[in-house]
Amino acid sequence: MAYKIIADKCEACGTCIEECPNDAISEKDDIYTIDNEKCEDCGTCIDECPNDAIIEE
Numbered sequence: 715m716a717y718k719i720i721a722d723k724c725e726a727c728g729t730c731i732e733e734c735p736n737d738a739i740s741e742k743d744d745i746y747t748i749d750n751e752k753c754e755d756c757g758t759c760i761d762e763c764p765n766d767a768i769i770e771e
Contacts, residue, residue: 716750716771717759723767733762 719730719739726744738752739759748759748768760768 715755717748717753717755718769718771719746719748720767720769721745723765725765725767727764729762729764730759730768733758 724746726741726746728741730746731739731741735756735758736752736754738749738754740747740749760770
Protein backbone atom coordinates (compact mmCIF):
# COMPACT_ATOMS: atom_id res chain seq x y z
CA MET A 715 0.00 0.00 0.00
CA ALA A 716 1.16 3.54 -0.65
CA TYR A 717 0.00 6.92 0.54
CA LYS A 718 -0.26 10.06 -1.55
CA ILE A 719 -0.68 13.72 -0.67
CA ILE A 720 -3.28 15.51 -2.78
CA ALA A 721 -1.65 18.84 -3.58
CA ASP A 722 -4.96 20.67 -4.16
CA LYS A 723 -6.13 19.82 -0.64
CA CYS A 724 -2.80 20.26 1.16
CA GLU A 725 -2.47 23.61 2.96
CA ALA A 726 1.19 23.01 3.92
CA CYS A 727 0.41 23.12 7.64
CA GLY A 728 3.16 20.64 8.54
CA THR A 729 1.02 18.42 10.75
CA CYS A 730 1.85 15.29 8.75
CA ILE A 731 5.60 15.91 9.06
CA GLU A 732 5.32 16.45 12.81
CA GLU A 733 3.18 13.36 13.38
CA CYS A 734 4.88 10.82 11.09
CA PRO A 735 6.82 8.41 13.35
CA ASN A 736 9.06 7.30 10.46
CA ASP A 737 10.14 10.68 9.06
CA ALA A 738 8.67 9.58 5.73
CA ILE A 739 7.18 12.96 4.81
CA SER A 740 9.22 15.87 3.55
CA GLU A 741 8.55 19.39 2.30
CA LYS A 742 10.22 21.58 -0.29
CA ASP A 743 8.76 24.88 -1.45
CA ASP A 744 5.44 24.06 0.30
CA ILE A 745 5.14 20.80 -1.64
CA TYR A 746 4.82 17.76 0.62
CA THR A 747 5.81 14.26 -0.47
CA ILE A 748 5.76 10.83 1.13
CA ASP A 749 8.80 8.57 0.78
CA ASN A 750 7.17 5.17 0.41
CA GLU A 751 10.51 3.48 1.17
CA LYS A 752 10.35 4.92 4.71
CA CYS A 753 6.58 4.76 5.13
CA GLU A 754 5.38 1.81 7.22
CA ASP A 755 1.67 2.24 6.39
CA CYS A 756 0.71 3.15 9.96
CA GLY A 757 -1.95 5.64 8.81
CA THR A 758 -0.99 8.35 11.30
CA CYS A 759 -0.69 10.97 8.55
CA ILE A 760 -4.18 10.19 7.26
CA ASP A 761 -5.65 10.36 10.76
CA GLU A 762 -3.91 13.62 11.67
CA CYS A 763 -4.25 15.63 8.43
CA PRO A 764 -6.83 18.36 9.14
CA ASN A 765 -7.58 18.77 5.42
CA ASP A 766 -8.01 15.10 4.43
CA ALA A 767 -5.23 15.66 1.90
CA ILE A 768 -3.64 12.22 2.26
CA ILE A 769 -5.10 9.11 0.66
CA GLU A 770 -4.22 5.44 0.27
CA GLU A 771 -3.36 4.36 -3.26
